[in-house]
Amino acid sequence: MTKKGHRKTGVGLALCGASVALSFGYSKNSVLAIAVIAMVSSSLPDDLECKWWMRGQRHSLIPHRTVTHWLAPWGCIAAWMIWDTLHRHLVNPYANVVILGIAFGCIGHILMDWMTPMGVPILSPFYRSSLRLFQSGNSAVETSVAGLTAIAGLFCLFFVAQLLSP
Numbered sequence: 484m485t486k487k488g489h490r491k492t493g494v495g496l497a498l499c500g501a502s503v504a505l506s507f508g509y510s511k512n513s514v515l516a517i518a519v520i521a522m523v524s525s526s527l528p529d530d531l532e533c534k535w536w537m538r539g540q541r542h543s544l545i546p547h548r549t550v551t552h553w554l555a556p557w558g559c560i561a562a563w564m565i566w567d568t569l570h571r572h573l574v575n576p577y578a579n580v581v582i583l584g585i586a587f588g589c590i591g592h593i594l595m596d597w598m599t600p601m602g603v604p605i606l607s608p609f610y611r612s613s614l615r616l617f618q619s620g621n622s623a624v625e626t627s628v629a630g631l632t633a634i635a636g637l638f639c640l641f642f643v644a645q646l647l648s649p
């Protein structure tokens with residue numbers, strides 16, 4: 484998916500992340516911060532590759548869609564932050580919110596790249612998996628996917644808020 488596509492889908496995915504944080508007891512301010520940080524981090528896995536273009540060819544310090552796009556570690560980081568919040572152990576609460584927001588932004592990015600033919604590493608960094616749902620770079624498709632993620636994010640947030648309301 485293109486950087487623009489990740490920015491567009493980042494909004495809906497940030498809402499999904501906010502719903503998860505809300506369901507695990509994060510405060511409303513924390514949930515808002517997590518959503519904003521997740522949105523800002525929605526292109527981080529590509530940015531961490533330190534890419535540059537030379538004579539029309541893409542180069543990067545870290546090969547494209549390898550360790551920075553590995554879902555398992557980002558999922559473990561998110562789970563660790565949620566566990567930490569539930570049990571109040573090691574991590575400073577402000578750092579927890581920032582780290583969880585970044586993890587959610589990266590997880591959303593990776594899930595979107597998973598749908599394209601090139602795929603991403605899910606459990607092992609050595610094997611990529613792909614859902615082959617759409618081609619990267621098609622603006623109309625990426626906008627449609629962004630619309631669907633926004634609807635899903637709003638639905639999740641509404642659903643969780645309804646569950647938690649007295």
Ligand SMILES: [Zn+2]
Nearest residue numbers: 528529552596
């Ligand atoms: Zn990517």
